Amino acid sequence: MKKVLVTGGAGYIGSHTVVELFNHGFIPVIVDNFSNSDERVLQGLEDILGFKPILYRSDCADYQSLKDVFQAETPDAVIHFAAFKAVGESTQQPTRYYRNNIDSLLTVLELMEEFQVRDIVFSSSCTVYGQPDELPVSETSKQKDATSPYGYTKQVCERILMDACVARPELRCVLLRYFNPIGAHPSGLIGELPFGIPNNLVPYIAQTAAGIREKLVIHGNDYQTADGTCIRDYIHVCDLAMAHVRALEWIDLQTCACEAFNLGQGQGNSVKEVIDTFISVNNVPVRFEIGPRRTGDVEQVWADATKAQRVLNWKTEKSLAAALQDTWRWQQHLSK
Numbered sequence: 001m002k003k004v005l006v007t008g009g010a011g012y013i014g015s016h017t018v019v020e021l022f023n024h025g026f027i028p029v030i031v032d033n034f035s036n037s038d039e040r041v042l043q044g045l046e047d048i049l050g051f052k053p054i055l056y057r058s059d060c061a062d063y064q065s066l067k068d069v070f071q072a073e074t075p076d077a078v079i080h081f082a083a084f085k086a087v088g089e090s091t092q093q094p095t096r097y098y099r100n101n102i103d104s105l106l107t108v109l110e111l112m113e114e115f116q117v118r119d120i121v122f123s124s125s126c127t128v129y130g131q132p133d134e135l136p137v138s139e140t141s142k143q144k145d146a147t148s149p150y151g152y153t154k155q156v157c158e159r160i161l162m163d164a165c166v167a168r169p170e171l172r173c174v175l176l177r178y179f180n181p182i183g184a185h186p187s188g189l190i191g192e193l194p195f196g197i198p199n200n201l202v203p204y205i206a207q208t209a210a211g212i213r214e215k216l217v218i219h220g221n222d223y224q225t226a227d228g229t230c231i232r233d234y235i236h237v238c239d240l241a242m243a244h245v246r247a248l249e250w251i252d253l254q255t256c257a258c259e260a261f262n263l264g265q266g267q268g269n270s271v272k273e274v275i276d277t278f279i280s281v282n283n284v285p286v287r288f289e290i291g292p293r294r295t296g297d298v299e300q301v302w303a304d305a306t307k308a309q310r311v312l313n314w315k316t317e318k319s320l321a322a323a324l325q326d327t328w329r330w331q332q333h334l335s336k
Contacts, residue, residue: 003026003029003076004077005029007031008032008037009055009081011037014079015045018053019049020245029056029073031069032056032057032058034057036084038192044185060082075117077118077121077248079120079172079244081123085150086200086230087147087199089150090149097153098153101154102156109161114244122157123175123178124177128155128158129143130144131298135268138306142259147296147297148295150296161175161258175261179232180267182201182235183323185237186326190330191237191333202323203331205324209285209328210277216286216289217290218291219291219292219293220297225299227270227272232269232301233265236317243312244312246314250312263303263305264303265320266303266304274324275288278328282325
């Protein structure tokens with residue numbers, strides 16, 4: 001059984017990946033400083049797994065603290081999630097994003113070399129493409145200037161990993177470019193748990209439906225789309241988590257690698273479509289209004305995910321409706 005260090009493993013995508021890793025024969029080791037995650041997820045993980053997962057409270061940008069984890073656990077691979085992730089917030093706090101997102105990866109890579117760990121799966125993002133010239137976006141699409149500091153940190157981190165693979169030919173790296181993760185574990189025991197006011201659409205919808213937020217503001221309805229609202233490729237977080245398992249299985253068969261894969265449904269849905277679907281499948285009202293555009297938002301983007309299907313033997317299984325039902329189940333669990 002291979003041991004996998006999951007940095008940011010108490011976060012939204014990280015926690016769901018911990019579940020899938022265990023379900024597929026890996027030993028997940030969570031490293032998290034809880035600066036961008038909530039300790040309530042630990043109870044949810046314990047309830048799902050039937051035991052307390054291995055956990056280290058450590059900042060991945062702190063070399064000595066993370067070195068202690070490597071020494072104690074001697075991992076076989078790393079999945080690196082630990083990063084700040086809000087597009088809008090990154091435009092307001094760029095230096096904080098650059099410091100955290102880049103430093104944490106550099107520290108991880110330094111320790112991987114020191115402890116001779118070969119394999120890393122990196123949590124990247126479709127924001128590396130900027131506003132694409134053509135849709136759908138494939139891995140060979142030209143990367144435009146990022147529209148936010150968050151997106152630029154992902155571009156920089158990908159370049160760091162590519163350079164590291166050139167310098168260390170034995171290194172094996174997978175760059176997973178997520179589109180828009182939504183949903184929650186079907187049990188309703190773990191899900192997206194943002195601090196304060198949510199930066200992402202779906203948790204804001206759920207909190208509005210639950211009466212926590214007075215109303216949802218749609219950031220612009222004058223885009224060049226069918227209903228004027230932005231279009232994104234929304235992917236169920238459990239499908240996304242499975243891609244990390246497939247990436248580890250694939251990378252284990254390579255002598256060397258640095259490959260990027262898009263992870264998405266392969267189709268887009270507008271903000272208004274997501275709201276309407278949430279209302280329909282959960283039979284709950286959601287109050288919303290139209291506001292101004294938000295700095296850093298791309299008009300529309302969705303994935304060509306055929307490479308992941310062909311190479312990793314991965315594809316999405318869950319629908320938008322299922323993701324929104326699971327989101328509401330998770331929100332109701334939080335309200336108990």
